[in-house]
Amino acid sequence: MGVEQKLGDMGVVTTTLENVVNWSRTNAMWPMLFGLACCAIEMMAAQASNYDMSRFGMELMRASPRQSDLMIVAGRVSKKMGPVLRRLYDQMPEPKWVIAMGDCASCGGVFNNYAIFQGVDEVVPVDVYVAGCPPRPEALIHGVLTLYEKVKGEKFKDLAEKYG
Amino acid sequence: MTQIEEVSIDQFKHLVSERALTGETMLLNMGPQHPSTHGVLRLLLELDGEIVVNCIPDIGYLHTGIEKNMEAKTYQKAEVMTDRLDYMNPMGNNLAYVMAVEKLVDLDVPPRAQALRVILVELQRIASHLVWLGSVGLDLAAMSMFLYCFREREQILDIFELVSGQRMMTTYFRPGGVWRDVPVEFEKAVREFLKIFPKRIDEYETLLTKNPLFLDRMLGLGLLDAATALSYGVTGPTLRASGVDWDLRKARPYSGYEQYDFNVPVLTEGDTYARYLVRIQEFRESLKIIEQALNKLPFGPVRSENRKFVPPPRSEIGVSMESLIHHFKLWTEGFPAPRASVYSAIESPRGELALMLEGDGGPKPLRVHLRTPSFDNLSVLPHIVKGHLVADLVAILASIDIVLGDIDR
Numbered sequence: 276m277g278v279e280q281k282l283g284d285m286g287v288v289t290t291t292l293e294n295v296v297n298w299s300r301t302n303a304m305w306p307m308l309f310g311l312a313c314c315a316i317e318m319m320a321a322q323a324s325n326y327d328m329s330r331f332g333m334e335l336m337r338a339s340p341r342q343s344d345l346m347i348v349a350g351r352v353s354k355k356m357g358p359v360l361r362r363l364y365d366q367m368p369e370p371k372w373v374i375a376m377g378d379c380a381s382c383g384g385v386f387n388n389y390a391i392f393q394g395v396d397e398v399v400p401v402d403v404y405v406a407g408c409p410p411r412p413e414a415l416i417h418g419v420l421t422l423y424e425k426v427k428g429e430k431f432k433d434l435a436e437k438y439g
Numbered sequence: 440m441t442q443i444e445e446v447s448i449d450q451f452k453h454l455v456s457e458r459a460l461t462g463e464t465m466l467l468n469m470g471p472q473h474p475s476t477h478g479v480l481r482l483l484l485e486l487d488g489e490i491v492v493n494c495i496p497d498i499g500y501l502h503t504g505i506e507k508n509m510e511a512k513t514y515q516k517a518e519v520m521t522d523r524l525d526y527m528n529p530m531g532n533n534l535a536y537v538m539a540v541e542k543l544v545d546l547d548v549p550p551r552a553q554a555l556r557v558i559l560v561e562l563q564r565i566a567s568h569l570v571w572l573g574s575v576g577l578d579l580a581a582m583s584m585f586l587y588c589f590r591e592r593e594q595i596l597d598i599f600e601l602v603s604g605q606r607m608m609t610t611y612f613r614p615g616g617v618w619r620d621v622p623v624e625f626e627k628a629v630r631e632f633l634k635i636f637p638k639r640i641d642e643y644e645t646l647l648t649k650n651p652l653f654l655d656r657m658l659g660l661g662l663l664d665a666a667t668a669l670s671y672g673v674t675g676p677t678l679r680a681s682g683v684d685w686d687l688r689k690a691r692p693y694s695g696y697e698q699y700d701f702n703v704p705v706l707t708e709g710d711t712y713a714r715y716l717v718r719i720q721e722f723r724e725s726l727k728i729i730e731q732a733l734n735k736l737p738f739g740p741v742r743s744e745n746r747k748f749v750p751p752p753r754s755e756i757g758v759s760m761e762s763l764i765h766h767f768k769l770w771t772e773g774f775p776a777p778r779a780s781v782y783s784a785i786e787s788p789r790g791e792l793a794l795m796l797e798g799d800g801g802p803k804p805l806r807v808h809l810r811t812p813s814f815d816n817l818s819v820l821p822h823i824v825k826g827h828l829v830a831d832l833v834a835i836l837a838s839i840d841i842v843l844g845d846i847d848r
């Protein structure tokens with residue numbers, strides 16, 4: 276099933292550097308081990324036996340932001356947590372991506388009140404929103420795959436502009 | 440957005456020892472983003488080398504305003520908030536809430552609904568303890584526990600999905616009963632779980648109970664004596680591991696718990712390991728309750744017939760104009776509750792979860808207040824970690840099983 280089988284004896288593959296780099300980024304994306312609320316439990320479930328995110332190169336959850344390139348905001352972000360979240364985001368090395376998991380992280384969910392940010396995009400830029408309260412693990416996996424599609428289409432030029 | 444403030448030591452001078460001011464001991468932040476704090480808890484530690492001198496929990500990173508939000512909603516609609524409170528125990532939160540509403544407006548609950556509630560709440564207790572066991576395993580580097588526990592938990596979530604359509608935030612219990620009757624597959628699914636789970640508990644025990652590495656990290660740590668536990672208001676397995684036989688299911692039975700025959704595991708050691716053992720035994724006791732409840736599950740309606748508080752069933756809406764109007768009014772306006780205040784408490788997987796509800800004659804509660812077990816249990820943490828290593832703090836914190844949604848709400 277590997278690349279050898281598909282290519283046979285050809286021996287040489289030509290592609291662009293961009294494609295190779297993006298492909299490898301999608302296959303070893305390290306999410307940050309960072310749970311906020313209920314959604315984090317479903318994130319754990321997505322990591323566990325039945326759903327097994329390691330199929331997508333994501334079994335390594337790093338507890339340190341400096342070692343991770345994907346932030347999954349799993350849960351509601353309170354006014355007290357917002358600055359901390361931003362600091363964690365700033366500490367992640369570039370290029371970095373953010374998935375807003377669940378209704379709370381996407382838009383505030385059922386908590387339209389004084390304590391909760393109405394969407395984590397008020398604090399950090401978000402690449403993919405996953406709906407649900409909480410989203411099923413399948414939904415999270417779908418969100419991750421959607422992010423992969425996005426990463427595969429990224430251009431170095433844009434990244435250079437984005438991160439300077 | 441508010442900025443993170445740089446604080447000087449003057450602000451928490453009174454919380455740390457004198458030695459911290461001279462720089463003899465070190466102040467260290469643990470959290471709010473830390474894999475072992477089980478959520479967004481921040482612990483400010485004062486360390487002498489590796490020994491914890493002081494531990495100051497800083498909570499509020501998940502403050503959601505649930506109580507205030509509930510006061511802005513009618514009694515039916517406020518219920519969805521309770522699911523999201525202690526997110527390991529949505530069914531239990533629902534139960535505490537609907538029991539309070541039923542008490543406030545004096546609403547009857549049919550026996551079948553009561554039994555169904557017991558079955559589901561006990562399943563929830565098992566699921567919650569499973570998450571606990573899995574994450575304790577992770578904290579102590581027993582990674583496979585996490586994989587095993589979540590495998591069994593999925594089975595319980597499948598049952599929840601079967602009855603309510605949602606895996607976690609079910610809102611299945613409603614004032615006056617449950618949302619609708621369980622499907623026919625329910626009994627088979629629960630029996631299947633009852634059949635396989637005892638073997639699985641044995642498996643966990645083979646992996647952990649006598650494992651020398653596990654014992655090293657658990658035995659004799661975080662000693663909590665009964666008097667201290669009681670004075671801090673500690674409840675649940677943490678209290679029962681300290682030798683106090685207090686379980687609301689026995690002491691103040693609700694929802695028909697008095698019909699079931701089960702034991703309340705109590706140990707006297709009061710250490711981290713005893714708390715682990717209590718929870719393992721609770722697995723088996725919960726299974727007993729579920730089995731009894733399932734065996735004598737009565738037939739009949741699952742929701743009260745009191746049309747003042749319970750909307751008419753769908754079948755009536757199609758044929759009766761009055762029912763349609765009534766349904767519409769109940770859902771838009773809600774039902775009025777008398778000017779009174781009630782308190783209802785249940786035994787959640789973490790301890791005594793209670794809800795105070797005050798009506799003001801209108802369709803919305805005037806005041807909702809929650810007594811959440813994790814909050815009180817956490818308050819004893821600074822007391823029991825003193826003098827232990829930082830690495831042991833992780834095990835002790837894990838052993839009192841806090842849920843941040845429960846603390847900050």
Ligand code: SF4
Nearest residue numbers: 313350377378379408
């Ligand atoms: S979206 Fe729902 S499940 Fe997720 S954090 Fe918000 S309330 Fe909890």
